[in-house]
Amino acid sequence: MKQRRRTWTRIVTLIISCLLLVVISGFVYEWIASKQDKLQYPPLGEMVDAGEYRLHIHKLGSGSPTILLESGSGESSLSWRDIPEKLSSFATVVSYDRAGYAWSEEAATPRTGENIIRELHVALKNANIQAPYILVGHSLGGMYSRLYAQTYRDEVAGLVLVDARPENDARRTNEIYAKERPKGNPSPLLSILLEKSGAFRLFPNYMLTGRVEYQDRKSFVNIVASPKYFRSVAEEGDLASTTEDAIRGQHLGNLPVRVIARGIQQDLTQFGISKRGNDQIEQSWQIGQREMLNISTNSKFIVAKKSEHMIIHDQPELVIQVICELITDTSHFQSTMSKAYTDD
Numbered sequence: 001m002k003q004r005r006r007t008w009t010r011i012v013t014l015i016i017s018c019l020l021l022v023v024i025s026g027f028v029y030e031w032i033a034s035k036q037d038k039l040q041y042p043p044l045g046e047m048v049d050a051g052e053y054r055l056h057i058h059k060l061g062s063g064s065p066t067i068l069l070e071s072g073s074g075e076s077s078l079s080w081r082d083i084p085e086k087l088s089s090f091a092t093v094v095s096y097d098r099a100g101y102a103w104s105e106e107a108a109t110p111r112t113g114e115n116i117i118r119e120l121h122v123a124l125k126n127a128n129i130q131a132p133y134i135l136v137g138h139s140l141g142g143m144y145s146r147l148y149a150q151t152y153r154d155e156v157a158g159l160v161l162v163d164a165r166p167e168n169d170a171r172r173t174n175e176i177y178a179k180e181r182p183k184g185n186p187s188p189l190l191s192i193l194l195e196k197s198g199a200f201r202l203f204p205n206y207m208l209t210g211r212v213e214y215q216d217r218k219s220f221v222n223i224v225a226s227p228k229y230f231r232s233v234a235e236e237g238d239l240a241s242t243t244e245d246a247i248r249g250q251h252l253g254n255l256p257v258r259v260i261a262r263g264i265q266q267d268l269t270q271f272g273i274s275k276r277g278n279d280q281i282e283q284s285w286q287i288g289q290r291e292m293l294n295i296s297t298n299s300k301f302i303v304a305k306k307s308e309h310m311i312i313h314d315q316p317e318l319v320i321q322v323i324c325e326l327i328t329d330t331s332h333f334q335s336t337m338s339k340a341y342t343d344d
Contacts, residue, residue: 040222041222041223043056043058043103044056044058044077044103045057045058045059045077045095045096046058046059046127047103047105048123048126048127049122049123049126050099050107050119050120050122050123050126051119051122052107052108052109053099053104053105053106053107053108053119054104054105055096055097055098055099055104055105055119055120055123056077056096056097056102056103056104057094057096057123057124057127057129058077058084058094058095058096059092059093059094059127059129060084060085060087060088060092060093060094061087061088061089061090061091061092061093062092063090063091063092064091064092064130064132065091065092065131065132065133065134065157065158065327065330066091066092066093066094066129066130066131066132066133066134067087067091067092067093067094067133067134067136067323067327068094068124068133068134068135068136068145069083069084069093069094069095069096069136069138069141070135070136070137070138070141070142070144070145070148071095071097071098071101071138071139071141072138072139072140072141072142073139073140073141073233073236073237073240074233075138075139075141076097076101076102076223076224077095077096077097077101077102078102078216078219078223078224079138079216079312080095080312081312081313081316082316083312083316083319083320086316086320087320087323090324090327091134091327092129092130094124094129096120096123098111098116098120098232098236099111099116099119099232100228100229100231100232100233101224101229101232101233102223102224102229103223105228106228106231106232107119107232110235110239111232111235111236111238111239112239112242112243113143113144113147113239113240113242113243113246113247114147114242114243114246116144116236117144117147117148117151117152118151120148121148121151121152131154131155131156131157132155132156132157133148133155133156133157134156134157134158134159134160134323134326134327134330135148135149135156135158135159135160136160136162136319136323137159137160137161137162137164138162138163138164138311138312139162139163139164139165139309140165140236140240141164142161142162142163142164142165143164143165143167143240143243143244143247144243145159145161145164146159146161146164146247146250146252146295147243147246147247149252149255150246150247150250150252153252153253153255156255157255157256157330158255158256158257158258158326158327158329158330159252159255159256159257159258159296160257160258160260160319160322160323160326161257161258161259161260161292162260162311162312162319163260163261163262163289163304163307163309163311164259164289164292165240165288166284166285166287166288166289166291166292167243167244167245167247167248167288168244168248168288168291169284169285169288170240170241170244172284172287172288173280173281173284176277176280176281176284177281179277180272180273180274180277181272182268182271182272182273183271183272184271185211187234188230188231188233188234191230192227192230192231194207195225195226195227195230196227200220200221200225201221204217204218204220204221205217208220208221210270210271213310213313250295251294251295251296252295252296253296253297254296254297254298255296255298256296256298256299256326256329256330257292257293257295257296257298257299257300258299258300258302258322258325258326259289259290259292259293259299259300259301259302260302260303260304260311260318260319260322261286261289261290261301261302261303261304262303262304262307262308262309262311263303263304263305263306263307264305264306264307264308265278265279265282265308266278266281266282266285266308266309267308268281289301302318302322304318
């Protein structure tokens with residue numbers, strides 16, 4: 001009997017030791033690989049002082065206006081793929097990483113919209129990137145773009161909102177989500193642990209399915225995923241309501257605004273939401289898209305018929321077309337106003 005217990009004790013000890021060895025090996029592997037990543041994947045743009053930390057700003061092209069791309073929650077400057085390069089043939093294009101994202105350093109200030117756009121404003125000045133700006137905001141980035149236009153109105157020539165988050169969406173859907181209790185992303189702490197253990201690097205197709213699109217997984221693992229990233233994304237989400245409050249009921253006069261809304265309903269049933277709940281959430285989102293037309297007397301609505309939420313991936317050519325048309329309309333408007341002023 002004692003011999004049998006000793007045998008089982010040895011087997012259990014061996015199994016635990018092997019598991020610990022695997023886990024430790026994963027942590028060591030990730031530590032070495034992340035060090036190599038910093039050498040293999042240097043910043044595409046410049047590291048610019050934003051006040052107490054540095055933002056990564058990637059500038060392409062030349063001339064005026066400057067097209068400023070603001071990414072959605074959890075999305076980096078890399079999320080725009082080849083859109084910046086295509087736009088750079090006729091204008092200055094700026095994509096950047098918010099604090100904690102990809103190459104940008106982590107900020108000590110709370111991740112409120114007010115702090116985010118103020119620090120971006122400082123960085124743009126320090127990088128000598130000149131206004132006027134055409135702000136292009138996707139998802140959560142749409143709210144930041146709206147707040148920037150509201151705060152620095154004289155610097156903004158136009159606004160393109162790409163399936164942007166409506167400021168009243170949470171108010172309409174909080175009760176629905178509370179009833180549905182969907183499966184969410186792992187907590188920041190768990191995500192950091194998974195990243196540190198090498199799980200994302202070793203098993204990307206398993207760990208990142210439903211979270212990161214297939215062609216973006218390599219850059220996510222090698223450049224984006226880090227403790228500072230997971231902390232920053234979570235804090236932005238927690239403080240998004242402060243940006244909603246800041247832009248609620250805003251009116252930007254006759255600022256040219258284009259709203260691009262998705263044409264294909266998102267499927268949230270894969271996250272445990274019922275079909276009825278999914279329909280209610282989509283209805284709220286679409287109402288919010290149309291409500292954004294009220295922020296300006298010069299607004300237009302465009303439906304991306306072949307796209308779900310990631311319009312910048314599903315129909316990038318449409319996003320480029322709308323931006324180009326807005327620049328043309330803006331130039332004509334400014335020319336007309338200038339001529340009228342001269343005639344007077």
